[in-house]
Every structure is written in C-alpha cells, then in structure tokens.
Amino acid sequence: MNIAVLSGKGGTGKTTVSTNLALALKANYIDCDVEEPNGFIFLKPEISEEKQVKIDYPFIDYKKCVSCGKCVDVCQFNSLAKVKEDIVLFNKLCHGCGACKIVCKYDALTYKKREIGKIEFGKARGIECRKGLLNISEPMAVPVIRELLNDLPENINLIDCPPGTSCNVVTSLKYADSAILVTEPSEFGLHDLKMAVELVKMYNIPFGIVINKDDGKDNIIKKYCKNEKIDLIGVIPYNRNSAVLYSNGEVLYDDLEHKNLFDDLSNKVKEVLKWN
Known part of the structure; x- marks a missing residue:
C-alpha cells in the first residue's frame, strides 16, 4: 500500500508527519521531494546503495x-x-x-x-528508506521521481511528496493508493489545501487531513473539513517542545508525548484510509 503525504504549500510539516508516521506504521519511507529532500536528516539511514538517474x-x-x-x-x-x-x-x-x-x-x-540526479537506498530503525536528489541547476524533477517510485518495496510505503500541486506532485500521486494532506490553521494553509484536495479528488483515492501547529480552537481548517465532509485524521498541537526537537534534527517519535500522538494518528490513518 502506497500512502502519499502532500501539502498545498511548503512549510506545513509534511516531512515531519511523513517520517514519524513511517515509524509509527513501520512503513518504508520514500522521499520524493527531490529538489530539497530532508527526511534523511531525521531518520539518518545507513546508505547501502546509490543509483544514477x-x-x-x-x-x-x-x-x-x-x-x-x-x-x-x-x-x-x-x-x-x-x-x-x-x-x-x-x-x-x-x-x-x-x-x-x-x-x-x-x-x-x-x-x-x-545524469540529472541520483537515488539513495538505505535502512533505518527496521524500515527501508529511499530518497531522490536532483542535481543543482537541473530544471526537471519528474524523471528522478519516476525512477524513485519504480519498483517500490512491498509492505506499506509512505511517499513524502514535493510541496505544492505541481507536476512533481501529480507524478508522485500516480503511484498512490491513498493520501494524507498536511496543512496549518492559516489563511494561506486553507487556500493551498483546497487546491491539494481538488488534485487528490481527481485520483478518486481515500484521503484525510492532518493539521500541524494546531491552535486547539475551532479554526478555519476544522470548519472547512466539517463543511466539506472531509475526514480529519488528527492534529499536532503547536508547542515549543516540538519546535526544539525538530530544530535539533531529532525524531519526534523518540519523545514519549509525541510517540503517543503519532501512534494515535497511525490508528486513525488505518480507519480513514480504509485499511486493507
């Protein structure tokens, strides 16, 4: 099963959700943000192979x-x-x-x-990890993404998509069976979330929303989900501890409070995405 994790805009916490959910679900982590992959900063896999694209x-x-x-x-x-x-x-x-x-x-x-880029293969904490890396000055990321998603490992794969709704994201979604949309409770977050929702609907796959940096209020994202009858998978509270861990390149899942949070999110993911 391939789960795409995407966001309408950058900076919502898409990679934070992807890396920690991968650990909670014991899923393979696939970093498709080939222009700026940073999931390996947190998972720190041991690289076993490199492949030129x-x-x-x-x-x-x-x-x-x-x-x-x-x-x-x-x-x-x-x-x-x-x-x-x-x-x-x-x-x-x-x-x-x-x-x-x-x-x-x-x-x-x-x-x-x-050569326009490369793919790195490795393992971390019992899961397979892959990332694509586009060479500097190269304008086309799609060939690297296609090669990265070709012949994915079995089991569950968390596909950390590029930000936005460009052709890079479209290419990533073609390999997905379901999707998680990560957003933040702001006007910018809502605006770009709507575009991401319309994109996912084109593929007719189950999806749900995770709110990062949640303010604990009945914010505009929660109201949007309710009005549009979109499943809200869960929220990640806005707090200083998360920011400190993230800025130090640490995995939130290693912190007990965050581990419980992502374990709960993983259970909700299985419910919302019609797990089979």
Whole structure:
C-alpha cells in the first residue's frame, strides 16, 4: 500500500508527519521531494546503495545537418532553436520524446544520456528508506521521481511528496493508493489545501487531513473539513517542545508525548484510509 503525504504549500510539516508516521506504521519511507529532500536528516539511514538517474538528450551531427529546421518545428519544449543558419540545442529543456529524430531526413540526430540526479537506498530503525536528489541547476524533477517510485518495496510505503500541486506532485500521486494532506490553521494553509484536495479528488483515492501547529480552537481548517465532509485524521498541537526537537534534527517519535500522538494518528490513518 502506497500512502502519499502532500501539502498545498511548503512549510506545513509534511516531512515531519511523513517520517514519524513511517515509524509509527513501520512503513518504508520514500522521499520524493527531490529538489530539497530532508527526511534523511531525521531518520539518518545507513546508505547501502546509490543509483544514477540519466535521461536521453539529442546529439546533433553537424556534418550531416543541413539546418532545415524540421526538428525545431516539431519540438514542443523549445529545446531546439534555429539561429540564422545554425541549429542550437538547449539540452536541459529536452524531454526525450524522440520527435526530432523521427522528422530528421538526414539522420543528423542521435540520442545520448546525461545524469540529472541520483537515488539513495538505505535502512533505518527496521524500515527501508529511499530518497531522490536532483542535481543543482537541473530544471526537471519528474524523471528522478519516476525512477524513485519504480519498483517500490512491498509492505506499506509512505511517499513524502514535493510541496505544492505541481507536476512533481501529480507524478508522485500516480503511484498512490491513498493520501494524507498536511496543512496549518492559516489563511494561506486553507487556500493551498483546497487546491491539494481538488488534485487528490481527481485520483478518486481515500484521503484525510492532518493539521500541524494546531491552535486547539475551532479554526478555519476544522470548519472547512466539517463543511466539506472531509475526514480529519488528527492534529499536532503547536508547542515549543516540538519546535526544539525538530530544530535539533531529532525524531519526534523518540519523545514519549509525541510517540503517543503519532501512534494515535497511525490508528486513525488505518480507519480513514480504509485499511486493507
């Protein structure tokens, strides 16, 4: 079973919920926030393997190229451009669709591979841990996320999604059987939560909401869940102790008060997500 943990915005505590719920559920932890993965800071797994992620990109043989511009016309991603009589390649914009090679009548285009990131495999506290890491300056995270989510381990997998509702999140959700949405009781939190809810509904999978930094009041998130008939899995109170533990890179689950909290959350997750 693959559970996606996502948030409409950054900074809600998505990784905090993911890492600690992974321990409570004894689930494998998969960090898909490949542009800024930080779950390993807390779980501290022992890395056993690394794997490069490579993608195809076109290579132009200028001895054969006649600068007809057919490849430029067919490219939907603007990775090829005709500048005067030359064809210029912007390889970081290339999606590797192969259209340029197909339309080239002079066999001037072939494909090569280049590395855009890597995947790290490890174990911590009896669970498998994986994370993707996109190389600096690379614009496309999706190929790394796809490779990371390919052939996931058996049992339960907690997928720590990228923040927001971009194509990176959409790619992560394609592998999910259910979802947990993490938010905070603020106007910004509610605004972006609504977008995340609409995204998850498109996949027709069970989901529920966790409120982080909860103020203990009947706040706007609780009212929204009630009005929209969305399951509220639980809340994480706003307190100084949580912030101190987090800022020191410690796992909240090691603290008895937080352990009880996340154990309760894990039981509610099984109830809300129609556990099988």
